Amino acid sequence: MRIDFKLSVAALALCVASTGAFAQVKKKSAPSPKQKPTDPAVQIKASTLPVDKDVIIGKLPNGLTYYIRQNSLPQNRAELYLINKAGSILETDAQQGLAHFTEHMAFNGTRDFPKNALVNFLQSSGVRFGADLNAFTSFDETVYQLPLPTDSAKVFERGFDILANWAGFVSFDQAELDKERGVILEELRLRGKNAQERLQQQVLPVILNNSRYATRLPKGKEEVIKSFNLATIKSFYEDWYRPNLQAVIAVGDFDPKRVEQLIKEKFSQLKNPASPKPRTEYTVTAAPGTSVKFATDPEFPYTVAQIIVKMPGTQVRTTAEYLQSMRSGLFNQMLNARLNELLQKSNPPFLYGSATYGNFIGKQDAFTATVVARPGELETAIKTLVAETERARKFGFTLTEFERAKQNALVQMGDAYKERDKTRSSNFVNEYQQHFLNGSGIPGIAWEYQFYLDNIDKITLEQMNAMAARVIAGQSRSIIVEAPDNEKPKLPTEAALLGWIVEAGKNLTAYVDNVSTKPLIENIPDAGEIVDQTRDDSIGVTTLTFKNGVKAILKPTDFKNNQVILTGYSFGGTSLVSDAEYTSASMASSVVGNSGVSEFSQIQLQKMMTGKSVSIEPYISEYTQGFSGNSTTKDLGTALQLIYLYFTQPRKDKDIWESNMSQYRSLLVNRNLDPNSVFQDTVSAVLNRYNMRAMVPTTERLNTASLDKAFDFYKSSFGNANGFVFTFVGSFDIDAIKPLLATYLGSLPSSETKKTYKDLGMYPPAGLVSKTVNKGIGEKSTVQLVFSGDYDYSEVNNMQLDALEEVLNIKLIERLREQESGVYAPGVRSIYQKIPAGKYTVTISFGCAPENVDKLIAATMDEINKIKTNGAQATDIQKFKAEDMRSKQVQLRENYFWAGYLASGSQYDLPPHRILYYPKTAEKVTVQSTKDAANKYLSGKNLIKLILMPEKK
Known part of the structure; x- marks a missing residue:
């Protein structure tokens, strides 16, 4: 059992910090700029900060600013951004919401890319809509992001045409605009019509002192979105999308001189209005x-x-x-x-x-x-x-x-x-934007x-x-x-x-800092013996086997200069405990992980880690237990010491247990007020056949748990290291770290017996199931359609299911969003597993108006039937292959990818070099294979319909 404490702290945070900017799909959060007051006690002579010599900054005669930086990570990739110093704060009363609407229209037709040609071109080039291609609108700016491959000069250079089209040549086709009204309204429904929005309306005038910021939220007003005419939105675009308020940012693996030439060629043609409106700088006046x-x-x-x-x-x-x-x-x-x-x-x-x-x-x-x-x-x-x-x-x-x-x-x-x-x-882009x-x-x-x-x-x-x-x-x-x-x-x-x-503020005393000067481990254990060492030269992986049964999979890389990603697992998990003991067992890793180690409390441990970059967390899942973490190269020894102590000297802290229990109980009190929580609790229960382990615990169930039971289960889970497999990926030398591994992993206690896991039967029920939850006062619904069944886990089958997921994503965006104007962001997700049994699920989800639920479900099933009858369109298959191949090229240069890939391969007993066959596996995705996959995995024999509807009035 796990209760995730994910909280939008206040309506203010929702508006200002995160969703104040409505994105085309989802705004990626950016680091806050460093904007702080000057301390009068500063003992340093103020001088203007220098500009990084590696960035080229220029300005065209029309006033457009550009930033160019050559950067090789990721290889053969570039980040192109168009920044407009114009957002919702500049809207007139009749334009409230049209800054955001303008952003949407940029994807629905420009001078050189009519209607959906822009999205189709980019998808065919390996750029995912939403995940890669994106935009957001905030109070003071509108930002378009366009990540592109640079190993295709045609695609890369075409990207500057796209930015220039966004900057000055959006078409505003009336038919496309009318269809987009529904999409915008569904985005507002998805993100709003909830408690956060209603609270926001109450508190923002106070927080923002009734300033213009309080009346120009980027979401705008529904009545404006429903009724504005073409001239009104074009007026906003023509007034504020102008080169002297725009910047182009290009960072990536390219020739900067060529990029500068492209910017001059493509953007010099943009013109400012003959009589430009002044760009007013609004403020929130502080009220004493x-x-x-x-x-x-x-x-x-x-x-x-x-x-x-x-x-x-x-x-x-x-x-x-x-x-x-x-x-x-x-x-x-x-x-x-x-x-x-x-x-x-x-x-x-x-x-x-x-x-x-x-x-x-x-x-x-x-x-x-x-x-x-x-x-x-x-x-x-x-x-x-x-x-x-x-x-x-x-x-x-x-x-x-x-x-x-x-x-x-x-x-x-x-x-x-x-x-x-x-x-x-992408890290540089945020700086240049600010x-x-x-x-x-x-x-x-x-x-x-x-x-x-x-x-x-x-x-x-x-x-x-x-x-x-x-x-x-x-x-x-x-x-x-x-x-x-x-x-x-x-x-x-x-x-x-x-x-x-x-x-x-009365009767306070000064804070007392409780620190420890003791070493983490006083007595270093005797090193264990390495009994086997093998190497797979095809992917540069070495596997060490220690006498105690522990294995270490090692892949040194040059992807980062000072990063090591590590994982560890063995089989067992909470599947081995009875239902009666489950509640205690499910809390074991959280409690021990927050209790410190050895004689050191978590507070002391955190202070002892000062000056180190290391993170190690034990976990216990349903079928495994283990560790996840990372460190710098020099702190890998500390990471291994922590793992050793979590095995041999876990700490039982009663205060942490009581704290966790207090938090859990408190979170349960009002959980049933939130419609989404109620719905997701129902989803989890249905998809796991109402197994109590998948359901939020009651207070009565929490009362059956005890610290002693949790701690004993933790010790039993980590008391035998035989069968543990650790994966290390990153910046290290194998010969240099072997002594560390032998000392802290090879010395772990073990017995001859290895643990396994027990199949709990926690997977969706067979047949047709329909469940409707009536909860919530807002006019909004959520739909989940879950197809499921037995699965033969293999690289080929996985690829076919991935392809089916993506082509269905493409078709549902086209049908439900673009054609029906009934949803904002439909999603398709396929999950396949080998442990504890071969199973798969394909989940289709979307939010919509309650009156459109049946119509949109029917449209979804219609698109599925088309693929089952004819297979996917060849163009959609090509989009999937391009997107997947581009994504894989980047992943292959990331430590996190390899850590997960090697660990999962070990769990599923797959050959570590299987990645080398990836291109040939992708070739097996065809029109016929998608047809076969759709009929096999989306047959409808096992289909669960889960629907959240407003409360009945």
Whole structure:
């Protein structure tokens, strides 16, 4: 059993931080720009930050800016972006939502790419719609991303035509526009019509001080989207899509001179309006004093409080501002470490807490403290959160905290510097985007690392404490409380809430930093014996077998300079325990993994890891137990020591157990308020034949669990290392790490008996099943169609099922989205397994209006029947092959791919060099094979229909 604590902390976070920008499919989150206030105590002469010498920055006569950087990772790939300094903030009343709508229309026809020609061309070139080809609209910008292969000059150069078409030649065909209205409305339905949106409407005017940002959300207004005419949207495009507000970013494996020539050729033809409108810079004016807002909703399952202290926004353009950004990073690290410690108490005062200083919105910065309370315990949560921030404000930080934070910052920057020639192109794009939009500095990692080395010791503890005193006690403050309707009677009055905050700051004492100076392992174990060593030269893999039965699969790579990815597994898992013992067993790895090791608590262990880049987590799944983790090359020894201790000296921490149980119970209280949670709980139950292990535990079931049972199960799972297989992929020398492996893996205790697993029968039932859940007050539905059955696991069959998944994805986007205008993002996912038994599922899912459920299910089945009757279209098969081949080319140069590939191959007893046959396997996908696969895997004999509908009125 696992309860994932995935929470949109507040409506504010939903709007500003993540979904304020509505994407064509999904916005990829970008790192926040380093925008922090200048500390008056800075002891460094301010000078403008240099510009990274490896980036070419230019401007065309029409005002368009361009950034070009040659970068070889991934090989034969490039990231092309078009940045428009125009978003929803510039819309008139009659255009609310049309910045986002304009973004959609760019994919529905341009001068050189009528209707869907652009998407078809890119898919045929190996670019996936949504996963690769994407765009998003936010308050102040609209961004288009176009990743392309560079080993085809024709495809790559055509990409600049696409960007130029987006920049100035969108067609706005009336028929396409009318069809897209439905798609946009379905996107708004998918992302909205829920508790978060309803709360957002209540709190944003307070948070944003009734500024223009509060009335120009990127989603716009439904009535505008339904009724606007062609002239209105074209007016927005013509006013704001102009070269003096645009930038082209090109980063990748290409000749930069050729790229610069292409930009000049393709974009010089763009023209600004004869009388351009002024691009107004809007702000959120800080209001002095404290504003308080309570907001409730019947479907919101959490009680959340936010204290937002707003301050003038700044940029990182000078060395002094950069130094202050370093202080802000240290401040956030230290303060949140304290809050995280509170969660490890036996009775934690809240479910989640954080406090961060950084960029906010509308040229503002903010110190934002957020807490998620346990049901009925808002007062405790708020008082604890405020007490910790006030403790930092009054007493500052300790010297040991400060030194740890500096070490961690140096290690993080040092790791980035070591990978400077192995950095992915997409990482640079975000920096250049912020440089164009906000003027943020782009000095480059070499300069930044050296600046850290030269200046981090110029930051003093006194400066840090002065910063804490300043940002926590700002003069413009908003306090937001969001809660379920059923908590409304328990909410305080505004006066009582402010009283809690005042009271929380009284009678505080300074923080005490509990650290250990002992070594992780005092007595190094005697090394075990390597009894066998084999090598597969075809893929550069060496396998070591130790006398205790442990195996290590090793693949040294040059994909990264300082990264090692490791996994470990053996068979067994929770399948070996009875249903009565399952609840305890399912918590074992989480509790032990959060309890530290040996004599060290998790808090002490985390502090001991200061200055190291290492992460090791034990896990126990249904059929295996093992480890996942990563480290730098130099810290691999520490990673292995942690694995050794998790085997031999796991720690039983009663406080962690009580903390986890308290969290679980609290999360169950209002879980049934959220329609999506109720639906997914039903989905899981149905697809696993109502096996209790797949169902969310009740409070009564939690009460049967015990720490002793969980700990005993953990020890039994890891008490015998015989049969464990570890995989190491990354930057290491085999001869150099063999002694480490022998010491910490070869010495693990073992017996002659190897564990196996038990088939629990947790797979979908046969036959036709239909289940409808009526939950939710919003007019929205969710549909899942699940085909399932027995499966003969093989590379050929896997390829056929992957192909069927992709061609069905293509057809459902064309039918349900483009033709029916009934959904935003239909999805198809195939899953196949060999353990515990050969089984497959193909799941088709989409969200839609309740009145369209039956029609869209029928359309889906119609598209399936077409493939069953005629096979997939040859053009769609070619798209799949191109996309899959391009994806595989990138994966083959990634450590994470190889770690998963080698580990799964070992579990499934597959030859490690099977990847070499991939091209020939792909050739076996044909029109006839897709027809056969559709009839075999989508026969409809085993079909489960799961539907979420609103509550009956």
